[in-house]
Amino acid sequence: MPDSTVKATAEDLAAFIARCLRAAGVGADDAATVGAIMSEADVNGSDGHGVFRLPQYVRRIQAGGMAARADITTVRETSATALIDGGNGLGHLTVKHAVELAMDKAAETGVAWVGTRNSNHAGPAGTYARMALARDMIGIYMAVGNANHLPPWGGTEMLLSTNPIAVAIPAMDEPPVALDMATTVAAYGKVKTKAQRGEMMPEGWMIDALGNSLTDPKRADDGFLLPIGGAKGYGLALVFGLLAGTLNGAAFGKDVVDFNADDTSVTNTGQMIIALNVQAFADVDQFKRQVDEVIRQLHASPTMPGVDAIRIPGEHAHAVRAERRRSGIPIHAVLFEKLEALAAELGVPGIVP
């Protein structure tokens, strides 16, 4: 990344995020929690979901669209399920609470499903699925995306979002299998990045209202994202949205607030997490060794011409994490300027004090 000017450690970045959030009115413990989760997104290479989002979150709190301090409450509960109301606070707090509750329940019942409503954008899906790994559990996370860019298949009205799924499965000596994907070919953030850089998009990312390929990201407002596998990806975006949104009494379809364009309306974001206790199905070590074996079979496959290696979901993030823990998180010059301006506005020290 030749145009990046600053590298920060995860700890410095987490502390910076926390002091900005504190200055915006978030409680000290909550600010530290969110700082740690957001900087972890940057460590993992999810550059569009970590500190990049901080100015937007602060703006949203200041505009009254998101609560700086919120009570997380339990709306419904059974031995293996719960529905959580995030009180319109930071999504990271609500979802972390949901994951911990799901893991506590799954330790007793084998599996648990916890849904959220009145939550907010919570960063990368993979963060929450991966939290289950520490307790030898499998995590499955789905969310309603915070802006509709996807019409139903064959349609032109944007009623669906990139509704992601993340699945994390523990392994023994290999890195865990950690899938984290939008149900569209490209996430909308990638389109915005292409526009910023003045680059064209590859075919297959977007189409226009006539169904023609759209490759100029400056024309993105005239087009829609394409779902993976056509009608199939549309089907996945729909059912993930019903499970993470509608079931929880959270926004879906027309009710979704475009949080990039609107700082004041309550998003009523919905998410869901399944925690599955491996021990309920198998000897944990034996299972992890079998996952290793599958990973090794895949790695050993001969490759197509031009392909250097077979990749396992999560492997790239795992490598980025190791590199960034070693040598720091690169912060692009444009983003760095914005963050320094935010710190000045909030009256707190910048990233590298």
Place this chain on the structure above:
Amino acid sequence: MPDSTVKATAEDLAAFIARCLRAAGVGADDAATVGAIMSEADVNGSDGHGVFRLPQYVRRIQAGGMAARADITTVRETSATALIDGGNGLGHLTVKHAVELAMDKAAETGVAWVGTRNSNHAGPAGTYARMALARDMIGIYMAVGNANHLPPWGGTEMLLSTNPIAVAIPAMDEPPVALDMATTVAAYGKVKTKAQRGEMMPEGWMIDALGNSLTDPKRADDGFLLPIGGAKGYGLALVFGLLAGTLNGAAFGKDVVDFNADDTSVTNTGQMIIALNVQAFADVDQFKRQVDEVIRQLHASPTMPGVDAIRIPGEHAHAVRAERRRSGIPIHAVLFEKLEALAAELGVPGIVP
């Protein structure tokens, strides 16, 4: 379907399947159960997963690869989970048992996850997800496919199958949302159908070992199915396989038996079902009305040129079901001949006795 010669009612078809299975050694109750499930697949338009599979199942029982009579046992169990061993009997019996157990558990705990091992091919994924609807539950089903036709993304060794997912979500006045999809662009059965008919495949279904598009289905043995969304569909096929196979101690990766080519090896098929009790999250009627509302929003979207209507997952099968319940299930002449020959061989009356 101008070349079909016979139409059968669902009841006649179910009875025919049951008497063939009985003649092959399956117990009377089990044969009736499987007959009903298989004929329901035909009623729903899953023509490649209903009576079409009967000759193969009978051949497999006769060759010793599948048990005509099997005990279904519980290997592990918690309040919200179970691991079931199908005893290498018909997959339909094992999975139906798993779904019923999951629903009984979810009625108590809110959600349940039941996995299977030592099962067999069980027909369309959607069948089992939809079983949850009768109890106002949401069903989620995944399975390891019974033949590997998919390499890891960028690779050339076929280590993965079309591992499907099905999700069924109840609605009020609208048909339920019922997604049932392979993680590949096309299921392998569609390739075989194209070959039989002497037609070419569209681009995007298969590639050859050099990564070039493969459109001649007679060359299918030289190529691989393509996953939806490239690396994303590969990731889905992998995690669905780990969840439905490896976790349950069922076959995955190199251990998967190609049940089209091999009638004698035990397949050790794995499947999994989640039953989620809507009532644990919402008032059931209110939720169903909200699902209706989402469906109506999607239906009301303007369409692209050339698109007659927006479709909801499961809507097409719902229409086929209504039509076939009214006017019977068309049985293609070639298949009808095979089924009559099977009946003669087993010494039982044919479809229309």
